[in-house]
Amino acid sequence: MGSAEPASSVSPSVGPTAEVRLNAGATRRAVTLSVVFVLGIAGVYALLVALTFAGPAAGSAGAFQGLLLSGVVAVLVASVGALVSLGSAPRAVELGEEATVVVGRFGRRYAFPGRSQLRSTVVRRFRPGLGSPVPLESVEIAGGMSRRSFLIDEGLLASAGNDPAASP
Numbered sequence: 001m002g003s004a005e006p007a008s009s010v011s012p013s014v015g016p017t018a019e020v021r022l023n024a025g026a027t028r029r030a031v032t033l034s035v036v037f038v039l040g041i042a043g044v045y046a047l048l049v050a051l052t053f054a055g056p057a058a059g060s061a062g063a064f065q066g067l068l069l070s071g072v073v074a075v076l077v078a079s080v081g082a083l084v085s086l087g088s089a090p091r092a093v094e095l096g097e098e099a100t101v102v103v104g105r106f107g108r109r110y111a112f113p114g115r116s117q118l119r120s121t122v123v124r125r126f127r128p129g130l131g132s133p134v135p136l137e138s139v140e141i142a143g144g145m146s147r148r149s150f151l152i153d154e155g156l157l158a159s160a161g162n163d164p165a166a167s168p
Contacts (some may be wrong), residue, residue, distance in 0.1 A: 001151060018096035025153040026089035029131035030105070034082040041078040084107075089151045102141070102150060112143035120157050123149065 050072055057063050085106050094101040100118050102110040112118055118140050126136040137153040140147060 004127070012101055015139070018094045018101075021095065021156050023090055023092055023152050023156060024114040025134035026136050026151045027091065027096045027105075028133070029126075029136060030086045030089035030151065033129040034085045036083045037085060041074050041081070049150040060097065088149070095157075100141075100143075102148070105157045110141075110146075112141055112146075112149055118143070 049067060052058065052063050052067055055063070064098045068151055090102045090104050090110075093113055094103065095118075097116070098114045100112045100114060102112070104110065108114060120139045121142075122137045123140055124138040126132070126138070137154050138149060138151050139157065139158075140149050141157075
């Protein structure tokens with residue numbers, strides 16, 4: 001067998017000198033929003049169950065089927081809502097000279113131009129609050145024909161070729 005090289009956390013497209021920056025504040029906010037959303041849906045469903053059992057048709061088969069169908073819909077809505085919230089905040093950004101890679105929440109990697117050619121626009125800023133102890137930015141990153149939006153910690157893309165005067 002040949003000699004094994006040590007595993008690297010940097011993808012070959014980013015380059016060996018890539019700087020990996022974790023997106024901790026946006027992750028915390030995404031998790032908090034997901035939990036609040038799921039608990040809100042669960043609360044609405046619990047209220048529906050309570051109202052159904054308080055009604056005159058509480059023991060009927062139709063009431064049970066209605067609750068079952070509502071429960072399935074509630075689980076689907078809560079799951080999709082949580083996934084959307086979590087999906088907007090990537091795990092990390094790998095900044096390299098050759099490429100910038102945004103590591104998505106569920107493992108997908110989005111490749112953009114390197115540090116010097118990377119262009120991003122701040123769409124909205126969020127102050128620190130209950131969801132995150134650090135300021136956050138909703139940014140749009142353009143690279144070639146692709147354009148993606150992400151929720152990241154403020155300054156995560158700093159020194160990556162961005163023009164702060166061009167951002168709103």
